[in-house]
Amino acid sequence: MSKKLICSACGHIGSSKTAVKGNILIEIVLWLCFIIPGIIYSLWRSSSRYKTCPKCGGTNLIPLDSPVGLKILADQGKTLEQAQTEKEPARVYTKGEMLMFIVVAIVVIALITLFNNV
């Protein structure tokens, strides 16, 4: 389990959502048209990974057990133990991730078909 964080903007407690810069569609198009720019673009995107709050999209996520995290918790009237054991809602996949799964599935099926014909 990943370490719990607290959002200093909205007070959301839980794991962060990892966001990347760039556009998933551009990435897919680059991969389909030219493999090399696709690889470069993917590398650039994964290197620009940053954490955001799944609730408000803020980027000010701080560890729960940090002094500021503890202060926000106190403002909410919660103890560190309560926050640590609090259940998180199930993760929801974004449209981009769904699209990525579909594209990967299509590429895998296409490759299998291709190799079967050789």
Ligand SMILES: [Zn+2]
């Ligand atoms: Zn937030």
